[in-house]
Amino acid sequence: MALQEDLIVDIPPERVKFFGTTGKMLLPSVATVAALVAQIPASRLLTTTQLRQTLTVQFNVQGTCPVTTRKALKAIAQDASSTVPSWRVINQDGGLLSVYPGGKTAQAARLQAEGLEIELGKMPKVKNFTDSLVDSGG
Incomplete structure (x- = not known):
């Protein structure tokens, strides 16, 4: 279940290698992810x-x-009343996400409607996706 409020917790010992450090980790709420x-x-x-x-x-x-x-992205995507453009979030390699109602096919259709090209196949992804990335400021 997606969180309704943000939590900051210690990075668990088993996740230190993933994050490359110890310290604090954010568990973002649906509202925080939606706002971004x-x-x-x-x-x-x-x-x-x-x-x-x-x-x-x-x-x-x-x-x-x-x-x-x-989980927050999935909650946003599956909220029929949401106007948040969650379909514009993709994997790091340009691959489409399966969290959307209708899966990757539905996400591809939304992105194509905005003029983006999709490489179809077993693992669909946005063609030349790096050209369309926002400057996230992160």
Whole structure:
């Protein structure tokens, strides 16, 4: 279940290698992730890594939990009343996410409607996605 409020916790010992450090980790709420994603303009993209890095800087912590971040993205994407453009968030390699209603096919259609090209196949991704990344400030 996605968090309704932000939590800052110690980085668990088993995650120190992933984050490359000890210290504090953000478990972002749905509202925090939604506020950042809402700023992505049409035809622009933000990777999950950029999203986490931006939140890490914003909250002055050493890392942001990727699992909690993905749960928040899924909650936003699956909220039928949400106008937050969660489909503009992609994987670090340009790959599409499966958290959206309709899966990667639906995300591809939304991105194509904004003029982005999708490389179809077993692992669909945005073609030349780095050209469309926002400056996340992270």
